[in-house]
Amino acid sequence: MSSRDASVVFYFQAHQPYRLSRYTFFDIGTKKPRFDDAENKRIVKRVAERCYVPMNTLLREAIEATDGAFRCSFSLSGTLLTQLEDWAPQALDTFVALAETGAVEFLCETAYHSLASVANPAEFERQVETQRARIEELFGRSPRTFRNTELVFDEDIAKRVEDLGFDTLLGEGAERLLRGRSWRKVYGVRGCERLKLLLRDYPFSDDIAFRFSNREWEHYPLMADTYADWLDKSAQDGDVIGLFMDYETFGEHQWAETGILDFMKHLPAFVLAKDGLNFRTTSEASATATIAEHLAVPDPISWADQERDLSAWLSNHMQHAAHDALYELADDARAAAANGHPELFEEWRKLTTSDHVYYMCTKLRSDGDVHEYFTPYESPHDSFILFMNVLDDLAARLRTVRQPAGA
Amino acid sequence: MKVLMLGWEYPPRFSGGLGAACEGLAGGLAGLGVETVFVVPTDGGTTATARARGGPRIVSAQELESERPIGGRTSVGAQGPTGDARYSWLVAGHGASDDVRLRRLFVDSPLTPYLGASGYAHELRRQPGAGSAVYGADLGAEVERYTRAVLGLLERERFDVVHAHDWMSFPAGILAQERAGLPLVCHFHSCEFDRKGWNADDRIRDVEALALERADSVVCVSGYTRDKLIRHYGAVPEKLVVVHNGHTARSHPPRVETPGPPLVLFLGRMTNQKGPDIFLDAACAVVATHPDAKFCLVGDGELFPQLVERSAKLGIARNVHFTGFLEGDELDTMLARTDVFVMPSVSEPFGLVALEAIDAGVPAVLSRQSGVAEVVPIGPRFDYWDTDALVRILCELIDDPERAREVARAQADALAPADWKERAATVLRLYEGLAG
Numbered sequence: 001m002s003s004r005d006a007s008v009v010f011y012f013q014a015h016q017p018y019r020l021s022r023y024t025f026f027d028i029g030t031k032k033p034r035f036d037d038a039e040n041k042r043i044v045k046r047v048a049e050r051c052y053v054p055m056n057t058l059l060r061e062a063i064e065a066t067d068g069a070f071r072c073s074f075s076l077s078g079t080l081l082t083q084l085e086d087w088a089p090q091a092l093d094t095f096v097a098l099a100e101t102g103a104v105e106f107l108c109e110t111a112y113h114s115l116a117s118v119a120n121p122a123e124f125e126r127q128v129e130t131q132r133a134r135i136e137e138l139f140g141r142s143p144r145t146f147r148n149t150e151l152v153f154d155e156d157i158a159k160r161v162e163d164l165g166f167d168t169l170l171g172e173g174a175e176r177l178l179r180g181r182s183w184r185k186v187y188g189v190r191g192c193e194r195l196k197l198l199l200r201d202y203p204f205s206d207d208i209a210f211r212f213s214n215r216e217w218e219h220y221p222l223m224a225d226t227y228a229d230w231l232d233k234s235a236q237d238g239d240v241i242g243l244f245m246d247y248e249t250f251g252e253h254q255w256a257e258t259g260i261l262d263f264m265k266h267l268p269a270f271v272l273a274k275d276g277l278n279f280r281t282t283s284e285a286s287a288t289a290t291i292a293e294h295l296a297v298p299d300p301i302s303w304a305d306q307e308r309d310l311s312a313w314l315s316n317h318m319q320h321a322a323h324d325a326l327y328e329l330a331d332d333a334r335a336a337a338a339n340g341h342p343e344l345f346e347e348w349r350k351l352t353t354s355d356h357v358y359y360m361c362t363k364l365r366s367d368g369d370v371h372e373y374f375t376p377y378e379s380p381h382d383s384f385i386l387f388m389n390v391l392d393d394l395a396a397r398l399r400t401v402r403q404p405a406g407a
Numbered sequence: 408m409k410v411l412m413l414g415w416e417y418p419p420r421f422s423g424g425l426g427a428a429c430e431g432l433a434g435g436l437a438g439l440g441v442e443t444v445f446v447v448p449t450d451g452g453t454t455a456t457a458r459a460r461g462g463p464r465i466v467s468a469q470e471l472e473s474e475r476p477i478g479g480r481t482s483v484g485a486q487g488p489t490g491d492a493r494y495s496w497l498v499a500g501h502g503a504s505d506d507v508r509l510r511r512l513f514v515d516s517p518l519t520p521y522l523g524a525s526g527y528a529h530e531l532r533r534q535p536g537a538g539s540a541v542y543g544a545d546l547g548a549e550v551e552r553y554t555r556a557v558l559g560l561l562e563r564e565r566f567d568v569v570h571a572h573d574w575m576s577f578p579a580g581i582l583a584q585e586r587a588g589l590p591l592v593c594h595f596h597s598c599e600f601d602r603k604g605w606n607a608d609d610r611i612r613d614v615e616a617l618a619l620e621r622a623d624s625v626v627c628v629s630g631y632t633r634d635k636l637i638r639h640y641g642a643v644p645e646k647l648v649v650v651h652n653g654h655t656a657r658s659h660p661p662r663v664e665t666p667g668p669p670l671v672l673f674l675g676r677m678t679n680q681k682g683p684d685i686f687l688d689a690a691c692a693v694v695a696t697h698p699d700a701k702f703c704l705v706g707d708g709e710l711f712p713q714l715v716e717r718s719a720k721l722g723i724a725r726n727v728h729f730t731g732f733l734e735g736d737e738l739d740t741m742l743a744r745t746d747v748f749v750m751p752s753v754s755e756p757f758g759l760v761a762l763e764a765i766d767a768g769v770p771a772v773l774s775r776q777s778g779v780a781e782v783v784p785i786g787p788r789f790d791y792w793d794t795d796a797l798v799r800i801l802c803e804l805i806d807d808p809e810r811a812r813e814v815a816r817a818q819a820d821a822l823a824p825a826d827w828k829e830r831a832a833t834v835l836r837l838y839e840g841l842a843g
Contacts, residue, residue, distance in 0.1 A: 025703065025728045026740065321719035362716075381715040385729050392725065 004276030006235035007285040009198065010072035011170065012247035013147070014052065015113050016044050016080045017355035023389045034347055034390045044083040048091035051251035052084075054261060056094035062268045063103045070268035071103040071279040074247070075147050078111030078131050079353055081138070092138075099139035105281035108132045108143035108166065114352035115313060117148050117157045118300060119327045127349070128164055144168060145282040149354050151200065151244070151303040152310065158189035158197070158297065166195065168286040170244060173199035174301050174308040184239035186289035190296045196286045197295070200244040200303060204231070209245040213258040224263050228270035228277075235277060240285045244303070305363065313357045318384040323357055325391055332398040341401045347394060351387070359383035408838055410436065411566040411583065412445040413557060413576035417465060424759035425596045428628070428652045429572055435653065435831025441838075446560065446579075448553050466560065554579040561587045567842045570834075572596060574611055577618040584621060590841035592834075593622040595632055600639045601754040602680050616640050623841050626650050626834065628757040629778025635756075650834060651782050653827030654762040662768050663744045668699035669805045672745040672769070674760045675752075677708030682751035682774065682791050687714060689749070691721045692798040697805055700726060705741060707732045742767035747804045747811060752777050753791050765822055770814035772800050782825050785817045 021027070021036045062070045076084075076095065084092040098104040110116055111131040116124035128146070136142040145168040146161045153161075153171050161169050173183025181187075183199040207227065211217045219226070235241060246253065254260045271277050280288070304312040314323055326348075333348035360380045377383035412433060416426030433443050444464045557579040570592040571580030577593060584591040598615055599607040619625060619642045627633040627649050636642040671690070675681040683704060690702040704714065704727065711729070718727040733741055742748075748764035748771045755777035764771050765783060773780050774791040787804070789796040804811040 025730045026737065317716050317719035318724070321722070321724040325725055379712070381712045381729075384715060384719070384724075388724055389728070392728075395725075 004235065004237040005288075006237065006239040006241065006277055007280040007288065008231065008235075008241050008271055008277055009243060009280055009282055009285045011107070011147070011242065011244045011282055012072065012074050013245070014074065014080055014247040015077040016040070016047065016083055017113065017353040018079055018083075018350045019043075020356070020383075020386050020390055023386050023393070025389060028389055028393045029396060034394065035350065040083060041087045044080070044087050047248060047252050048084065048088035050256065051248050052088075052091045053094055054256070055247065055250045055264070056091075056098055058261060058265050059104075060094075060098055060101060062265065063098075063101045066268055066272060068101065068103045069272050069279060071105075071281050071284070073105040073107055073145070073282045074098070075107040075109050076135075077109060077113040077353075078127075078134060079113055079350065081134065096138065099141075103281075105145065105283055106135050106139045106141070106143055107145045107147050107170070107282065108135055109147050110149055112349045112352045113149050113354055114349070115149060115152070115310075115323065115354050115357070116352060117152060117160070118310065118314075119323065120330050121160065123327075123330055123352075124160065125164065127352075145170065145198075145286070150312070152300050153189075154297045154300045155189055155191045157300070158195055159191050162192045162195040168196045168198055168282055170242070170282065171197050171199050172301055172303040172308055173202055173242070176308060177295060177297060177301050181293070181295075182239075184236070184241055185292040186240055186286065188291040188294040190294045192294075196289065196291060198240060198242055198282055198286060200242045202303075204241060205243050205245050208243065208260075208263075209249045209253075212260055212263065213254040221259065222263065224266035225270045227263075227267065228274060231271060231277060232274040237276070238289070240280075240289060311363060312361055313354050316360065316362050316380075318360045318362075318380065319357045322360060322384060322387050322391070325388070326351055329391070329395055329398060332395075332402065336398050336401050339401055344394065344397060344401065348398075351391065351394070356383070356387050360387070408440075408568070408835070408842065409442045409566050410444070410838065411557075411560070411564075411569045411589070412443055412572070413569065413579050413583075414445060414447055414572040415575045417445060417447045424652070424757060425573060427759055428596060428757070431653050431655060431827040432831055432834065435827040435829075436835060438828055439831055439835055441831075441835060444560075444564070444566070446553075446557055446576075550575055550578060554582060558582060558586060568592060568838045570594060570838075571618070574599070574614050574618070577614055581618065581621050584623075590623045590838075591621060592624050592626060592837065592841070593618045594626040594628075595636060595756065596628050597680075597756040598632065598635060598640070600635055601632075601756050602678070604679075604754065612640075619643075619646070622646065624648060624837055626837070628652055629781050631776070631778040631781065632756040635754075648833075648837060650830050651778070651825070652757050652759055652762075653830040654759070654766065654822065654825045655827055656766050656822075659767040660739050660743045665744075668701050669697065669746045670701045670703060670744055671747045671749060671801060671805075672741065672764070673702070673704045673706070673749055673751070674741075674764070675706050675750070677704070677706050677710040677714055679710065680753055680755070681706075681708075682753050683708075683710060683714055684717065685751040685753075685791055685794060685797070686749055687717055687721060687723075687727070688794045689751070689797045689801060690718075690727060691723050692794065693801050693805070694723050694726050696802060698726075700805060701728065702726055703728045703730060703741065703745070705730050705733050705738070738763075739767070742769055745769045746808070747772060747801060749797070749801070750774060750777060750779070751789075751791055751797065755779065762822060762825065765815070765818045768815050768819065770804060770811045771818055772797065772804070783818055783821055785821045786814050 018035045019039055021033055023032065023034060059072065099106060108128060108131050110124065110127035112127055114127055116127055132143060144166060146166040147170040148157060151170055151172050153169060158169055183201055187197045189195060189197055207222065212222055214220060231241065250260050250264060300310050301308055302310060314320060329348060333345045337345035359377055360383050362380045377386065414429045417429055433445055436443055444466055446466050561583055566589055569580050569583040569589040571577050572594045573596050580591050580593060583589055599611045619636060619640055625642065625647050627636060627647055629651060630649050633647045633649050636647060637644055673683055673686040677683050686704065693700055715729055718724050742764060748769045750758050750761050750771065750773050752758060752774050753776060758777045758779035761771045761773055761779045761783065770786065771783065772787045775788050776791050780788065787800040789800060
């Protein structure tokens with residue numbers, strides 16, 4: 001009889017932004033589309049083919065082969081869902097098929113993968129409700145767990161998440177937050193009553209998400225049985241091991257040739273062979289645990305870069321200027337929807353996707369590589385210029401529709 | 408009269424006024440029956456375009472090299488006068504691509520004119536099939552490669568005069584004078600002092616000083632430049648001739664007179680010399696009273712990222728637009744929409760873009776530290792350090808469009824006689840005096 005019961009919690013984040021057109025000064029005021037949908041379509045189809053479809057198939061097989069003992073969680077941004085509906089509906093079907101196994105939980109986030117939580121609480125709540133309704137409609141269950149964009153949270157955000165009715169919030173196991181505590185316990189957040197915080201085990205998560213394909217790494221090539229041994233050795237009774245990562249890790253950020261899909265295919269059986277290691281969805285892991293302690297989180301924590309703060313999105317002047325200018329239009333954008341122009345509100349919301357300010361980041365050091373990998377633009381300054389041109393055009397459009405038609 | 412012209416830019420391969428001025432002058436001379444061979448560093452489509460226009464014969468250094476590779480590493484040779492330190496680097500690099508002095512000379516000099524080392528590296532990457540087979544590994548090597556190509560040409564053709572434009576072609580000009588005994592005309596479109604003030608690169612200043620010493624005649628694009636050369640280089644005044652840049656009026660698209668927000672334009676390389684930061688400071692102050700005003704910065708340059716960030720920091724990102732480098736129709740469209748053009752240069756030997764703006768019917772606000780003011784003696788002026796004055800001028804022109812139109816008309820009228828043919832005639836007389 002094993003005396004240990006530890007949870008292994010896989011949560012995969014899948015997201016694609018709507019990338020902007022090459023929108024020059026001369027395009028302002030023209031009818032040129034603000035988003036490069038040819039490019040967006042090309043990318044979402046490619047990622048569906050390389051990652052979503054093969055991985056969803058692989059995970060479903062793992063669930064079936066283990067009679068549901070392999071379990072995991074997903075969050076799919078609303079901007080991804082729409083792109084899948086429009087350009088890769090078969091890939092979306094494979095996500096629905098995962099939901100039908102009963103072993104996969106779908107989480108809630110902001111519909112536009114936005115930073116509304118730190119900019120505009122009302123818009124934040126609206127985007128959460130939009131996403132919650134959509135997840136329930138697509139996957140048949142109303143989500144109980146919330147993950148904010150890039151795991152950004154602090155006490156204020158956590159309180160709002162609790163007030164919106166969620167049981168569980170995901171966060172980064174940042175040292176700044178824990179100050180020596182274990183990231184495998186379930187915590188509460190100061191100011192919240194019942195909300196449970198599940199934290200990312202960044203060493204174990206990054207072994208898969210970043211180090212797996214690094215030939216310089218001492219453990220390269222990492223095998224599934226080795227990784228299961230590591231988990232086995234380190235997991236204590238009651239631990240929750242949060243393996244949180246981008247879903248695109250599998251087949252897109254790291255191509256299939258690296259063996260990352262094979263690794264994932266074989267991992268469930270190796271883990272289940274260990275005594276007292278149990279896969280659980282985020283809500284299941286949360287339900288089995290009691291709150292160890294309430295943590296103070298005065299400043300936002302995220303899972304990005306070395307700093308684990310907001311600096312990937314909001315550190316330089318360009319990012320702040322773009323962010324501020326965007327949210328200054330929030331009321332006009334919503335009014336446009338009320339005045340018969342829902343498409344303008346929709347476009348404004350697509351601009352709230354955090355990727356746009358991420359591309360403007362000028363931080364160097366080791367994370368510069370990660371930023372460069374993700375950006376479609378030549379430089380942070382180019383992306384800022386494009387964004388501001390698009391915003392200028394949208395602002396002008398919003399002004400013209402501010403008066404209700406016929407008023 | 409047969410002239411060997413040495414330049415660094417020639418349309419369509421140009422990054423600023425230098426190329427336009429070279430084209431204007433060479434075209435004007437051709438009209439006077441002067442046979443001109445113009446050597447530019449690389450072809451880049453220039454040759455065919457210029458032929459189609461019936462201008463001078465354009466020869467690319469690349470073409471010369473492929474026709475007749477300068478074999479051996481001693482073709483330039485250390486045959487120059489010994490004991491002159493300023494001269495040594497001109498020949499130091501002959502073939503010796505591993506010569507550390509020559510490489511370092513430019514690699515650590517990111518603010519060199521037109522193309523700094525970093526700009527050069529950027530250009531290199533942009534060229535299709537970029538590689539060391541065609542281009543020098545860095546700017547210094549490119550200057551040296553160009554110089555060798557010119558010497559190769561001199562072994563095959565005879566000329567009456569050699570005319571070199573700006574410092575990058577001065578080494579070749581000096582060697583042509585020495586090797587072929589040609590009278591040397593050095594043409595200063597700008598000098599290191601303009602470009603970098605007291606932060607001048609001494610090595611480039613030395614090249615310019617040597618050229619001033621060796622040249623049989625020196626053409627200055629303005630009285631402003633002439634004064635600079637006398638004051639900062641100790642040039643002999645008798646050698647210096649002012650020949651203002653000419654300007655060929657061309658048709659522009661009709662002005663766009665829309666009731667939209669006023670548009671103020673900066674046009675030029677984004678370097679300290681051109682004062683784009685002064686433009687942003689003024690923009691910030693104008694926006695305080697004119698929240699709709701738009702400010703466009705057209706051009707590329709080393710300050711580009713800083714300026715973009717600064718516009719954000721100043722809180723005027725919604726008012727400021729960056730377009731990158733524009734030419735042709737896009738530039739025309741921009742000018743047609745512009746309400747006021749500002750040239751806030753800290754030190755501007757001439758400033759052809761001002762003529763371009765005036766020609767397009769745009770009122771031009773010029774800093775007093777510019778040569779172009781000598782041929783456009785009308786319109787608002789300010790000292791580049793006096794942002795308040797610039798702000799007052801801009802507000803006045805924005806608030807009073809009729810006054811702005813008056814300024815534009817008066818400036819266009821003053822511009823009428825600025826013809827390249829007349830300028831070329833002056834230069835031809837200079838040649839005839841030298842070639843005697």
